[in-house]
Amino acid sequence: MNNKGDNTAVNLTFYFIFWSPQVTGYLNLLANGIDNFTHGLAVAGSFLVSTRVGLLTTAAILLHEIPHEVADFAILLRAGIHIFCCYFMSFYCGMTNKTAALYF
Ligand SMILES: [Zn+2]
DSSP states (O other), X not given: OOOTXXXXXXXHHHHHHHSSHHHHHHHHHHHHHHHHHHHHHHHHHHHHHOXXXXXXXXXXXXXXXXXXXXXXXXXXXXXXXXXXXXXXXXXXXXXXXXXXXXXX
């Protein structure tokens, strides 16, 4: 029997590990933390250029964050995380941008 190219078991393993709602929620938290960290870098860097550029960058990021955080919240709820934990997790992920801004 030729098993070459038959990777059904591997595909199923990846499916159950990476497509389970819980893992999706935690991956989303990780990605959200990195995203917020880069926002902090962008805001801090743009304020170093000028106040006007900094305010514009901040406004753009705030507008971008509204649908972004709503979607992240929905993903966390779908992952089975309690609604209060979703609030706290979103809050702590949001703190990563302050960390980046303070680093500069
Ligand atoms: Zn973002």
